[in-house]
Amino acid sequence: xxxxxxxxxxxxxxxxxxxxxxxxxxxxxxxxxxxxxxxxxxxxxxxxxxxxxxxxxxxxxxxxxxxxxxxxxxxxxxxxxxxxxxxxxxxxxxxxxxxxxxxxxxxxxxxxxxxxxxxxxxxxxxxxxxxxxxxxxxxxxxxxxxxxxxxxxxxxxxxxxxxxxxxxxxxxxxxxxxxxxxxxxxxxxxxxxxxxxxxxxxxxxxxxxxxxxxxxxxxxxxxxxxxxxxxxxxxxxxxxxxxxxxxxxxxxxxxxxxxxxxxxxxxxxxxxxxxxxxxxxxxxxxxxxxxxxxxxxxxxxxxxxxxx
Amino acid sequence: xxxxxxxxxxxxxxxxxxxxxxxxxxxxxxxxxxxxxxxxxxxxxxxxxxxxxxxxxxxxxxxxxxxxxxxxxxxxxxxxxxxxxxxxxxxxxxxxxxxxxxxxxxxxxxxxxxxxxxxxxxxxxxxxxxxxxxxxxxxxxxxxxxxxxxxxxxxxxxxxxxxxxxxxxxxxxxxxxxxxxxxxxxxxxxxxxxxxxxxxxxxxxxxxxxxxxxxxxxxxxxxxxxxxxxxxxxxxxxxxxxxxxxxxxxxxxxxxxxxxxxxxxxxxxxxxxxxxxxxxxxxxxxxxxxxxxxxxxxxxxxxxxxxxxxxxxxxxxxxxxxxxxxxxxxxxxxxxxxxxxxxxxxxxxxxxxxxxxxxxxxxxxxxxxxxxxxxxxxxxxxxxxxxxxxxxxxxxxxxxxxxxxxxxxxxxxxxxxxxxxxxxxxxxxxxxxxxxxxxxxxxxxxxxxxxxxxxxxxxxxxxxxxxxxxxxxxxxxxxxxxxxxxxxxxxxxxxxxxxxxxxxxx
Numbered sequence: 001x002x003x004x005x006x007x008x009x010x011x012x013x014x015x016x017x018x019x020x021x022x023x024x025x026x027x028x029x030x031x032x033x034x035x036x037x038x039x040x041x042x043x044x045x046x047x048x049x050x051x052x053x054x055x056x057x058x059x060x061x062x063x064x065x066x067x068x069x070x071x072x073x074x075x076x077x078x079x080x081x082x083x084x085x086x087x088x089x090x091x092x093x094x095x096x097x098x099x100x101x102x103x104x105x106x107x108x109x110x111x112x113x114x115x116x117x118x119x120x121x122x123x124x125x126x127x128x129x130x131x132x133x134x135x136x137x138x139x140x141x142x143x144x145x146x147x148x149x150x151x152x153x154x155x156x157x158x159x160x161x162x163x164x165x166x167x168x169x170x171x172x173x174x175x176x177x178x179x180x181x182x183x184x185x186x187x188x189x190x191x192x193x194x195x196x197x198x199x200x201x202x203x204x205x206x207x208x209x210x211x212x213x214x215x216x217x218x219x220x221x222x223x224x225x226x227x228x229x230x231x232x233x234x235x236x237x238x239x240x241x242x243x244x245x246x247x248x249x250x251x252x253x254x255x256x257x258x259x260x261x262x263x264x265x266x267x268x269x270x271x272x273x274x275x276x277x278x279x280x281x282x283x284x285x286x287x288x289x290x291x292x293x294x295x296x297x298x299x300x301x302x303x304x305x306x307x308x
Numbered sequence: 309x310x311x312x313x314x315x316x317x318x319x320x321x322x323x324x325x326x327x328x329x330x331x332x333x334x335x336x337x338x339x340x341x342x343x344x345x346x347x348x349x350x351x352x353x354x355x356x357x358x359x360x361x362x363x364x365x366x367x368x369x370x371x372x373x374x375x376x377x378x379x380x381x382x383x384x385x386x387x388x389x390x391x392x393x394x395x396x397x398x399x400x401x402x403x404x405x406x407x408x409x410x411x412x413x414x415x416x417x418x419x420x421x422x423x424x425x426x427x428x429x430x431x432x433x434x435x436x437x438x439x440x441x442x443x444x445x446x447x448x449x450x451x452x453x454x455x456x457x458x459x460x461x462x463x464x465x466x467x468x469x470x471x472x473x474x475x476x477x478x479x480x481x482x483x484x485x486x487x488x489x490x491x492x493x494x495x496x497x498x499x500x501x502x503x504x505x506x507x508x509x510x511x512x513x514x515x516x517x518x519x520x521x522x523x524x525x526x527x528x529x530x531x532x533x534x535x536x537x538x539x540x541x542x543x544x545x546x547x548x549x550x551x552x553x554x555x556x557x558x559x560x561x562x563x564x565x566x567x568x569x570x571x572x573x574x575x576x577x578x579x580x581x582x583x584x585x586x587x588x589x590x591x592x593x594x595x596x597x598x599x600x601x602x603x604x605x606x607x608x609x610x611x612x613x614x615x616x617x618x619x620x621x622x623x624x625x626x627x628x629x630x631x632x633x634x635x636x637x638x639x640x641x642x643x644x645x646x647x648x649x650x651x652x653x654x655x656x657x658x659x660x661x662x663x664x665x666x667x668x669x670x671x672x673x674x675x676x677x678x679x680x681x682x683x684x685x686x687x688x689x690x691x692x693x694x695x696x697x698x699x700x701x702x703x704x705x706x707x708x709x710x711x712x713x714x715x716x717x718x719x720x721x722x723x724x725x726x727x728x729x730x731x732x733x734x735x736x737x738x739x740x741x742x743x744x745x746x747x748x749x750x751x752x753x754x755x756x757x758x759x760x761x762x763x764x765x766x767x768x769x770x771x772x773x774x775x776x777x778x779x780x781x782x783x784x785x786x787x788x789x790x791x792x793x794x795x796x797x798x799x800x801x802x803x804x805x806x807x808x809x810x811x812x813x814x
């Protein structure tokens with residue numbers, strides 16, 4: 001009785017990743033990375049976060065999506081669209097670090113920078129800059145007022161009256177200090193902008209040990225799929241390891257739910273049915289991905305289909 | 309900052325805005341561009357490429373936007389690393405209603421609150437007189453000592469939805485013991501249960517009420533078993549009938565004496581047993597004189613045995629005449645009905661088995677036995693320690709009966725939770741209050757949280773029953789929600805107590 005409700009036929013299609021064109025694209029991408037700018041990563045509670053827009057763009061141009069965590073500057077109180085920082089998946093972090101494309105600075109280094117005389121100098125500089133900004137903004141605000149006045153009074157008043165008003169503005173106008181627009185910076189300014197220091201730190205990205213086997217398996221699968229041009233994000237909400245997109249996730253739906261499993265690991269039939277059922281419900285194909293012994297990855301796709 | 313800008317002219321340093329950019333940002337839009345329908349498959353068409361480009365442009369312009377605020381709208385604060393808190397330097401804004409705390413005459417924010425307000429553009433935090441960028445907020449405020457990144461993600465997610473989120477402090481929770489002593493909420497619930505139970509009982513016989521009460525008692529015990537540390541004895545007593553039977557059997561065990569309390573006129577024996585100094589009154593040997601009866605002809609009572617009197621106390625013969633004047637000696641007139649009843653009593657007294665009963669319990673038991681024999685309650689089933697689960701002579705609704713004969717009782721989340729050892733791997737992080745309470749929310753008296761959050765990750769294990777019980781016990785009657793963080797995504801799960809419905813109506 002139970003079996004009638006199970007798929008009459010579950011189709012397994014085996015596909016091996018041995019075709020050479022894929023290998024080639026992967027190699028060219030790695031070459032690309034070695035020449036691309038190094039990405040500055042900040043560690044927060046041991047999670048790798050990207051802060052600078054330039055770094056986010058670099059990473060995205062390499063087909064790595066990551067996950068945005070912060071409130072969006074424009075409208076902070078919503079969850080629909082988030083902003084910087086960008087969290088890298090462990091696989092993304094490892095991929096970048098293997099290409100020597102990561103550098104990192106801990107906040108500890110920053111404190112050493114901000115010490116003693118240098119600190120007072122910085123504070124002075126900050127205050128100076130704010131004062132300069134205030135002056136410039138006062139000028140801009142005055143211009144703004146004047147042009148607004150001109151727009152409003154062109155028709156109804158005589159030139160003299162207008163001139164008088166404008167002169168009065170010039171003399172009396174002061175921008176209230178509280179109206180000064182100030183920036184709340186997102187990224188920290190500092191070493192990450194200095195190319196020499198970048199070069200120096202390039203090899204210094206700590207390879208953080210993730211010794212468990214599953215993360216190795218996941219990484220090999222991630223690397224292979226990315227090498228084939230897919231975009232990947234984390235698939236916790238779909239019960240898998242990765243969501244696999246055919247193009248940039250901004251424009252395309254994910255096609256696959258990748259589940260990483262080493263080749264010699266037995267799979268319970270019920271688990272297979274569970275993921276396949278889930279995949280069909282969200283209109284995605286489930287991929288069982290297992291790295292082979294020769295560095296290639298074996299993909300098995302599961303598809304529900306009725307018996308005809 | 310700026311000196312690095314100067315030393316590094318080749319690197320575009322676009323993330324610090326110029327004064328004119330700052331001024332221009334005052335009038336910028338706050339709308340989020342709508343994302344169009346996604347395509348199914350990349351087709352390499354120009355149209356698709358264009359759309360992708362547009363989406364990416366919108367994306368980057370949103371992402372790259374810097375926060376610009378009027379100085380007057382910003383609350384100033386300083387970061388105190390040694391205490392891992394943020395001290396306000398200027399008057400707090402509207403957020404003070406739900407966030408922050410006062411101490412030593414100053415106003416403080418917890419790091420996660422400060423960071424959230426920084427992200428919302430309400431707060432500017434200074435450290436060593438320099439403003440901290442958001443990045444520094446993340447890297448300095450979020451540590452394992454305060455609150456981790458994942459916890460902050462959950463905090464921010466809930467705050468952005470409008471919830472009031474406070475750290476959960478286990479020490480501010482009433483201890484299980486005090487909860488047991490002073491249980492306004494859960495007591496109420498138990499009371500309501502009791503009431504409802506009673507009102508549904510149809511025309512109860514006395515024994516039925518007894519059974520009801522004992523079951524509701526038990527239920528109450530079960531619902532508070534969490535707090536039940538002081539009661540090592542499990543309250544899983546058998547049905548009240550069974551315990552009644554038990555007392556009956558124990559009393560019948562020392563029946564061997566076979567003494568009756570119908571007196572014999574043997575004074576000598578009485579003095580003997582009294583001098584034996586037994587602490588129990590032996591009523592079979594205590595003689596009460598019947599002064600009223602017409603058969604009593606002697607006009608005085610004999611003097612008591614001097615051996616029973618203390619010391620030199622001498623008591624003479626008691627003259628009955630004055631006593632007889634004081635009592636009503638008229639003969640009671642009885643109706644025929646009363647007469648008959650009297651006769652019945654008389655008959656009962658003549659009954660040999662009844663005469664062998666030494667007390668009321670035994671007499672009642674005897675009566676019950678006799679009645680049982682009449683109503684198909686065979687004595688051999690009922691006079692041992694093991695008795696049938698249900699007495700067919702007792703009227704009981706079907707639901708009650710099913711409950712009685714269910715061998716495995718259903719359990720609840722809190723059952724046995726108090727006896728579990730605490731665990732460090734799982735802890736409740738936040739109290740969450742619903743957004744609609746914000747208007748009249750008081751930090752000093754936040755009331756009952758809507759739920760409590762426990763933060764975990766998809767990479768970690770699923771909480772087991774032990775953990776769920778522990779957290780539920782710690783949280784009392786407020787549901788514990790598991791916020792599962794998967795990189796950027798957060799999903800919320802909760803485990804609920806569930807009672808299988810019984811489709812039986814009494």
